[in-house]
Structure formats: structure tokens, C-alpha cells
Amino acid sequence: MTTLSLPTKSPAYTLEEGLREPADPPTIRRGASGEWAREELLLRKLGPKGWGRVYQFRNYYESGWGEKGRVLSPRALDAFFRFLEEATFPADRTSPSVFLTDRGGIELCWEDCNGKSVQVEFTGTGAEFYRAATDEEGAVAIDGLAQLSRRLAA
Amino acid sequence: MPLAQTEDIVRAVCTDKWDGQRLSPSLFVGENVSVSRLAVVPLADHWDLFRQHVEKPPERWLELIAEINVGRLQAIGRSQNPAVALTVEPKPVDWNPAHAEIPQKITRGLAGKILPELALHHPPPRDQE
Numbered sequence: 001m002t003t004l005s006l007p008t009k010s011p012a013y014t015l016e017e018g019l020r021e022p023a024d025p026p027t028i029r030r031g032a033s034g035e036w037a038r039e040e041l042l043l044r045k046l047g048p049k050g051w052g053r054v055y056q057f058r059n060y061y062e063s064g065w066g067e068k069g070r071v072l073s074p075r076a077l078d079a080f081f082r083f084l085e086e087a088t089f090p091a092d093r094t095s096p097s098v099f100l101t102d103r104g105g106i107e108l109c110w111e112d113c114n115g116k117s118v119q120v121e122f123t124g125t126g127a128e129f130y131r132a133a134t135d136e137e138g139a140v141a142i143d144g145l146a147q148l149s150r151r152l153a154a
Numbered sequence: 155m156p157l158a159q160t161e162d163i164v165r166a167v168c169t170d171k172w173d174g175q176r177l178s179p180s181l182f183v184g185e186n187v188s189v190s191r192l193a194v195v196p197l198a199d200h201w202d203l204f205r206q207h208v209e210k211p212p213e214r215w216l217e218l219i220a221e222i223n224v225g226r227l228q229a230i231g232r233s234q235n236p237a238v239a240l241t242v243e244p245k246p247v248d249w250n251p252a253h254a255e256i257p258q259k260i261t262r263g264l265a266g267k268i269l270p271e272l273a274l275h276h277p278p279p280r281d282q283e
Contacts, residue, residue, distance in 0.1 A: 049173065049174075053173060056169075056213055057170070060212070060213035061170070061213055061214070065170075065210055065213070065214055066168065066170070066208055066210065066214060067188070067208060069170075094175060094176075097173045097175060097176040097178075098173065099170060099171055099173070099178035099180060100170040101178070101180040101183075102180070102184075105180075107178055107179070107180055109176050109178070109179065117179075117266055119179050119262060119266065121180060121183075121262070128262060129262070130179070130261075130262040130263050130266055132263075132266055135263060137261060137262055137263045
């Protein structure tokens with residue numbers, strides 16, 4: 001019986017000494033803990049659709065989007081999250097909607113427990129709001145967001 | 155010269171202003187809101203026009219076209235307290251001869267009253283365009 005064997009060859013390459021060291025065990029790379037908490041907050045308060053829209057607005061809307069749209073303002077986003085931390089929405093209603101405004105703000109709309117529209121737009125300086133139940137319209141600075149959140153929930 | 159009360163105007167609604175359930179009030183908030191005249195370009199032709207000039211895939215798609223009559227818009231303005239005298243001024247641009255603007259400042263509350271009055275047109279199937 002004939003046995004075939006391949007000719008012995010020297011390897012085409014050799015690893016450098018440093019690369020032969022055992023690699024570190026694989027690890028999961030996590031974002032900053034604050035960022036993770038924000039993601040969780042979005043999911044909890046706005047659901048998967050709201051989370052997905054905010055993700056899209058942050059990552060895919062570059063300056064000049066649409067006709068003359070501005071990129072989402074980081075300060076507006078901070079204001080939005082600050083409000084969201086305190087916000088409560090009627091459980092028996094559709095989850096709030098999230099929109100990107102042309103001036104780089106982020107807008108949140110929902111209905112109160114009587115089905116009346118509530119809307120808040122977060123900007124770099126705070127928020128503008130409208131409450132249909134009382135036909136009340138106004139603006140608050142960043143430090144008034146928590147109070148506004150409680151007021152609109154009442 | 156402002157548009158007649160009998161004219162109908164439309165506004166493109168893209169992904170950033172529509173989430174499948176609600177319209178963004180900011181669609182009509184502010185000054186110089188852009189609209190387009192059906193008397194100049196028919197609705198069926200607005201789909202292509204808006205797709206070519208306001209869509210920016212993959213993030214921004216044309217979802218709807220919102221329509222309102224000029225007279226109806228003005229009546230909503232008059233019903234505000236204090237009343238707002240809304241007008242629509244023709245402002246043709248290179249890509250859209252039907253372009254017009256509402257020059258007055260529309261507040262968030264007023265926009266909230268305009269939205270329920272809009273007739274929403276969904277895109278026709280591709281083979282019907």
C-alpha cells in the first residue's frame with residue numbers, strides 16, 4: 001500500500017514573541033454607566049419605539065438634514081433626559097411620541113388622563129410647553145424642568 | 155399677494171415629524187412655515203417633488219402629505235385668543251414653483267389646533283404613481 005505524504009515545509013510566517021502571549025479573556029465592552037442608565041430610562045418611559053427614534057435622531061440626522069434642519073443639540077438632549085427622569089405618563093394611554101425639531105430640539109407629545117394633548121419641546125436653554133386641557137403655553141429654564149415635569153403630570 | 159381662501163395647501167411630513175401615531179406640533183410652529191400650493195402642482199405630483207427634495211434616506215423618509223384649506227387655516231387663527239390673522243404668501247423656489255410660506259408666528263397652542271384639521275394623505279402604491 002502506498003502512503004502519500006506532503007512534503008514538510010517551513011511555516012509561511014511566524015508569530016512575534018509578543019503575539020504568542022495568551023490573549024486576555026474576552027470581555028463585554030460597556031458604555032459609560034450614565035449612558036446605560038439613559039438607555040434604560042428611555043426604554044422604561046417611552047418604550048422601544050421611543051428609544052429607537054431617539055437613537056436615530058442622535059446618530060443619523062447630520063447638520064442640514066431635511067431643508068435646513070439642525071443637528072440635535074446635546075444640551076436639548078440633556079434637558080430631555082432631565083425631564084424624563086421625573087416624568088410620569090398615563091399608563092392606559094399610548095406611549096409618548098418623540099420628534100426632532102428643525103432647530104435641533106427634541107419634542108415629546110402625549111395625552112393626559114382625559115385625552116388632552118400635552119407637548120414639550122426641549123431646547124438648549126430649557127423647554128417650551130403647551131397643555132391643551134388648560135390652553136396653557138409657556139417656557140421654563142433648565143432648572144425648572146423637574147418642576148414642569150411634576151406639573152404636567154398632575 | 156396672499157393666497158385666496160379657496161386654495162388648498164400641503165406640507166410634507168417626514169419621519170422626524172411622524173412616528174406612525176402622532177404628528178409633531180412643530181410641523182406648524184414658528185414663523186415662515188413652508189407649504190406648497192395644490193393649485194400650482196397637483197397632489198399626485200407632490201409625492202415625487204417632495205421625495206426628490208426633502209427626503210434624505212436612510213434616516214428621513216416622506217411619510218405623509220398633510221393638507222388644509224387656506225380659509226380653514228385662517229378661521230383657526232381667528233379663533234385663537236388673541237386672534238392671529240394668518241396669511242399664506244406665494245414664494246416660488248427653484249425646485250418648487252408652488253412653494254409658499256405662512257409668515258406669521260404660529261405658537262405651539264395654535265399649532266395644536268391646526269393639526270387635528272389636517273387631511274393626511276398616505277403615499278400611493280408605487281405602481282400607481
